[in-house]
């Protein structure tokens with residue numbers, strides 16, 4: 001079954017709201033990573049993973065257990081896309097770094113990763129989420145650029161949707 005699920009970690013609700021928005025546009029469910037378990041990973045072919053960034057470029061706290069669940073699962077043949085919520089003005093050196101940490105935790109899993117994003121639309125100094133010159137997923141700065149969030153999501157979904 002070619003099912004899709006959005007899984008998010010969110011401390012103050014920003015990434016949760018964005019996850020709900022993405023899920024509603026995809027016509028699928030958004031799940032808090034606190035609820036993630038082996039069966040959910042197994043049941044879904046496409047995983048859309050979202051994390052905000054805390055500390056200095058770190059994943060949202062709940063993802064540390066969530067990542068272990070993903071690392072213990074068989075992700076071979078699954079399709080995975082990332083989105084990250086951050087703040088490029090206050091944390092310009094570690095912008096959406098959590099998204100990079102999440103990717104690095106499962107990059108050897110055999111999954112197919114889709115949805116990398118050009119850096120040109122963003123002003124930031126450094127990010128662990130930039131891999132080979134592109135963001136590994138969709139960065140969203142809902143703190144400073146909330147006016148761009150919807151159009152960024154739509155453009156990204158147009159790219160990844162045919163791959164799901």
Ligand SMILES: Cc1cc2nc3c(=O)[nH]c(=O)nc-3n(C[C@H](O)[C@H](O)[C@H](O)COP(=O)(O)O)c2cc1C
Pocket residue numbers: 009010011012013014015016052053054055056057058060085086087088091094095096097142143
């Ligand atoms: C203490 C603190 C540390 C943060 N560190 C980063 C960071 O390193 N990089 C980044 O892009 N955003 C950082 N942020 C911004 C959050 O990721 C941003 O506010 C996000 O929207 C929070 O989403 P959430 O409410 O879904 O957890 C930080 C925010 C706080 C309060």
